[in-house]
Amino acid sequence: MVAPRDVLASLLPNPAELGHLMHGKTCAGTWVRGTFDGQQREVYLYHVADNETTMRDWGSQAVLWQTAICPVVAIELLASGGWVGTGVRGAEAFDAARYLNLLGEYGSHHGILEMGPGLWPSPKATGQPGWDRPVKRAIKP
Numbered sequence: 350m351v352a353p354r355d356v357l358a359s360l361l362p363n364p365a366e367l368g369h370l371m372h373g374k375t376c377a378g379t380w381v382r383g384t385f386d387g388q389q390r391e392v393y394l395y396h397v398a399d400n401e402t403t404m405r406d407w408g409s410q411a412v413l414w415q416t417a418i419c420p421v422v423a424i425e426l427l428a429s430g431g432w433v434g435t436g437v438r439g440a441e442a443f444d445a446a447r448y449l450n451l452l453g454e455y456g457s458h459h460g461i462l463e464m465g466p467g468l469w470p471s472p473k474a475t476g477q478p479g480w481d482r483p484v485k486r487a488i489k490p
Contacts, residue, residue, distance in 0.1 A: 368410030371400045375411045391464035
């Protein structure tokens with residue numbers, strides 16, 4: 350039996366060898382919906398990487414770099430004592446501000462947008478192919 354993944358891997362180029370052909374920026378983010386201080390809240394936390402910058406500074410294409418830098422920052426915080434705790438903990442159990450600030454020191458600056466009705470309609474809500482409406486309110490990191 351042949352696995353479809355193996356067929357694709359044999360036919361497609363190695364992503365690690367494509368960085369010099371890529372141009373532009375990539376955005377990785379998380380849209381969080383929940384309750385904060387008893388009020389419903391939605392925020393979009395994101396960070397943008399420029400492929401030219403990551404190729405020049407790190408020798409890695411932007412998507413790979415964004416994936417790799419996050420655990421590097423977490424490990425540095427654990428090793429340096431910036432994050433301290435016992436037992437098994439996920440990253441969300443620790444101080445996010447320290448993590449985001451150190452992520453910025455590595456060149457991956459973050460942003461946070463307040464989301465929700467009247468703030469930044471999603472593509473599904475607007476019927477648009479992408480987010481093309483202006484942000485009415487944003488929080489600076």
